[in-house]
Structure formats: structure tokens, C-alpha cells
Amino acid sequence: MLSGTPEAPVKVQTKGYYKVDSVQVAGLINRLQNQSGADFSWLDLQKGIERNIKYLSRRPENSVAAKYGRMQITWGMLKRTNEEMLELLPRLASSPELLNEKFVWHSMVPRTLLTGYYEPYLEASLTPHPDYPYPLYSIPSDLKTLDLGKFHHRWKGQQLIYRQDGEDVLPYHDREDIDFEGALQGRGFEIAWVKDLVDVFILQIQGSGRLVLPDGNVKHVLYAGKNGLKYVSLGKVLIQRGLLPKEGMSMQKIKAFLAANPQLVEELLTTNPSYVFFRLDDEGPFGSMGAPLTPMASVAVDSKVLPLGSLALLTTRLPQQGKKQKAPFARMVMAQDRGGAIKGTRVDLFCGSGPDAEYLAGHLTSWSHIYLPISRALLEEMEDAKTEQ
Incomplete structure (x- = not known):
């Protein structure tokens, strides 16, 4: 000042x-x-x-x-x-x-x-395998996007991301629905499977990464879209709950805390309802341009x-x-x-x-x-x- x-x-x-x-x-x-x-x-x-x-x-x-x-x-x-x-x-x-x-x-x-932000490396498989239980998803076919600017100039540049259930228009599935309730399971949207759910969470925060496959080959996994729900910082949640101090907060400390407290992983990850979908590529990462x-x-x-x-x-x-x-x-x-x-x-x-x-x-x-x-x-x-x- x-x-x-x-x-x-x-x-x-x-x-x-x-x-x-x-x-x-x-x-x-x-x-x-x-x-x-x-x-x-x-x-x-x-x-x-x-x-x-x-x-x-x-x-x-x-x-x-x-x-x-x-x-x-x-x-x-x-x-x-x-x-x-x-x-x-x-x-x-x-x-x-x-x-x-x-x-x-x-x-x-x-x-x-x-x-x-950075490109994390994740151990992954492009086919289902017991050692890789956690899927990465492409954009689901039932995720819909509406350009609100078509309805009023005040909403120019804003989008509504939603799904339909019969005649009802609903927010798209949140993290709890997808990762813990199986909302997308078995519907054909999986593009890869990884070893650790926390790695999936971190990949979504970073927006892109590299998949290290069992044969040693590497694939880029890139941002494709999101569910439209509000992003909530897990670091802030941990600080607010008194689980980690604000001083020295880092992604490494968050990962270490979750590894030491597996019984809290579901509760803590679902505090962030935002969910990111991906696509595979041989090049990357790509920005918004x-x-x-x-x-x-x-x-x-x-x-x-x-x-x-x-x-x-x-x-x-x-x-x-x-x-x-x-x-x-x-x-x-x-x-x-x-x-x-x-x-x-x-x-x-x-x-x-x-x-x-x-x-x-x-x-x-x-x-x-x-x-x-x-x-x-x-x-x-x-x-x-x-x-x-």
C-alpha cells in the first residue's frame, strides 16, 4: 500500500x-x-x-x-x-x-x-484393469450448453451447462455423483483409467497432464470441458476446517494430508463440485488459444x-x-x-x-x-x- x-x-x-x-x-x-x-x-x-x-x-x-x-x-x-x-x-x-x-x-x-500450474504425470491404462480403478471421462453426450447471450444482452458471454431428466432441466452431475455415485459409470465415456483418485482430482485442477502407460508410452491428456459447477479450493477448505495451517500451504501438503487420512478423501474431494472432462492427444498441453x-x-x-x-x-x-x-x-x-x-x-x-x-x-x-x-x-x-x- x-x-x-x-x-x-x-x-x-x-x-x-x-x-x-x-x-x-x-x-x-x-x-x-x-x-x-x-x-x-x-x-x-x-x-x-x-x-x-x-x-x-x-x-x-x-x-x-x-x-x-x-x-x-x-x-x-x-x-x-x-x-x-x-x-x-x-x-x-x-x-x-x-x-x-x-x-x-x-x-x-x-x-x-x-x-x-503444471503437467502432472499419472500412471494409467487405456483399457480397464484392476490396478487402474479410476476413470478419466470425455465430455458426456448428455451434457448440454446454452448460450445465454441469445436471450439477453446482459448475459453476453455467459453459458448455462445442464442436463435434462425428462422435462426437468438440472445442473450437470457434480463430483460426488460422478466419482462416488457412479453417474457416468459404464456409459462409454471413459478414455483412460488411473491408479489414484487424488491424482484425478489434481489433474482436473491443472487442466492437462501426461499419462504414463504400462508399456512406457506417454499420452497427453487435455482439457475438453467441465460440468459448469463452482470451483471450490480444497486448500481453503482444509484451512477453514483447521486441518492444515495457512502458512506454507501447497499442493504437496494437500497430497500428503490426503494420503495420511484416506478416510477423509471422499468427504474432502466432494467439497469441490466442479468436474473436468478430458481428451487424449499426442501433443500438448494446449492453452485457450x-x-x-x-x-x-x-x-x-x-x-x-x-x-x-x-x-x-x-x-x-x-x-x-x-x-x-x-x-x-x-x-x-x-x-x-x-x-x-x-x-x-x-x-x-x-x-x-x-x-x-x-x-x-x-x-x-x-x-x-x-x-x-x-x-x-x-x-x-x-x-x-x-x-x-
Whole structure:
């Protein structure tokens, strides 16, 4: 929180994007050079930016992608910014000052809560087997979706997910119905079977994963849809019930608690009625743009605040295994995914797959800052056009 003396009060900024001056941008560029990690290369962003441009090329150039605070962001602004960043990538390692010369930077206010997600590995079988008792389901044929925007403009963008029982319209089956009452059992919607029900639960939170099959082959299992019911955080439930402390809460601690208390698994898992359905693929994971995600560079966002296809500079501190102190981190990221629990300025960093990614995603809860670049040349062109009018 900003503070000041009675003689010189500080004006607190309301939510929105605020222009960053060149001196501060120079400091941010310095952080990028020193805190992006030893394995970072600007060229690692090339494929992701190309995917952004492909997505943005399908959007109406002059339409507003997002309006946050006093700033309107059009799809054309995002596309031009990506195109110019793509052109600069080979030069940025030796000439990072180009980031200041070519772009006007805007700080997102208020600050961002950064969390993480990853691709979990699950032992699985593509055929029924006693060692793999828990199914993963595809979207059931009786799950129906209604576009509410067709009925009233106030409901634009909202959907109703439901099922019918005779003439009755009902919410779709919840987690208790599906996992413990057998609502979908034997109806042909199974796509794979896994060893551990808690792993199914975690896979649904992450949205995608990798199935390790008995013969050693690996299949990607990807998000296909959900039952439309509210997501409830199991971590918050455990804290509220006094079963785990808030301090140091992580996915690893949740898994350990459930493993030590199997008699509570059904009761606790069913506190989250939301349920996710999947599909199998040989590639992945894919974000909401329909394109593959880039570890440590793709983020899930609330697209009403940070539109899909946006580039952004993220500054934060990341947890380190075996250390209490977090490490400073700065990286260019790409808004390429959405998440049911990602609202407002919150951002979810895709951490990749494997043990290191699992640790980071499970422990990452850091206050962070997001800086949005916009093509300086485009803004000058827009200003010239206004003057001519």
C-alpha cells in the first residue's frame, strides 16, 4: 500500500494500466537481463509469439479486446506489438534498450497474485484393469450448453451447462455423483483409467497432464470441458476446517494430508463440485488459444483484464526448494490460457512438467507486477490521426 505524510499525501491509483516512465523501464530491462534465469533465451519466445500473431490475426483489428481502468486495448494494438517484438528477438540479447525505444510500457494496477500450474504425470491404462480403478471421462453426450447471450444482452458471454431428466432441466452431475455415485459409470465415456483418485482430482485442477502407460508410452491428456459447477479450493477448505495451517500451504501438503487420512478423501474431494472432462492427444498441453504452451513463459489470465495474445513483463519472486528465501525473477510472458479460478489481475504461470515444475507450481503464491508493452510507433500513428481529425 502507498503511504505518505499529512503534508504530502500520496494519491492511490485505482485499477487500470498506467504509463511507466523511461527511467523505470530501464530498471525493468536491467531486471530482465539479470533475473530471467541462466537458461533463458529471447529466441525461446519465437514460436509462442508466432502463435499469438496467428490468433490475433483472426480477431477484428479495431475491436476492443479489453478495457481496464481508463485504457482500451484493441486486437490491432496487440497484433502490432507482437509483430514488432518478433522482429526484435534476435537483437534483444545484445541491445535490450530496444525494449524502451520501441514500446510504451504500462503497469497493471493493482499488483498481481501469481500462482502456478503444471503437467502432472499419472500412471494409467487405456483399457480397464484392476490396478487402474479410476476413470478419466470425455465430455458426456448428455451434457448440454446454452448460450445465454441469445436471450439477453446482459448475459453476453455467459453459458448455462445442464442436463435434462425428462422435462426437468438440472445442473450437470457434480463430483460426488460422478466419482462416488457412479453417474457416468459404464456409459462409454471413459478414455483412460488411473491408479489414484487424488491424482484425478489434481489433474482436473491443472487442466492437462501426461499419462504414463504400462508399456512406457506417454499420452497427453487435455482439457475438453467441465460440468459448469463452482470451483471450490480444497486448500481453503482444509484451512477453514483447521486441518492444515495457512502458512506454507501447497499442493504437496494437500497430497500428503490426503494420503495420511484416506478416510477423509471422499468427504474432502466432494467439497469441490466442479468436474473436468478430458481428451487424449499426442501433443500438448494446449492453452485457450488452441496453441501449445511454453513452460515458464505462457500464463493463464482473466482475458477481460489481460487479453489472450498479450505480451507482458512479469516481475516476481519464486520459491526455491530447500530455501526459505524466494529468488527474484523477471521474464517476458505470453497470455495464452484461461483458468476457472483466474479472476481480475491474478495470473497463473505454466511451469512445465516434471518434479521441478510440480514443486514450483505447488508452492508458488507471490505478489507480482505485470507490465504491458504497446508499440510506440503505433501509438504515435494513432495520435497523429487524432490530430489530423
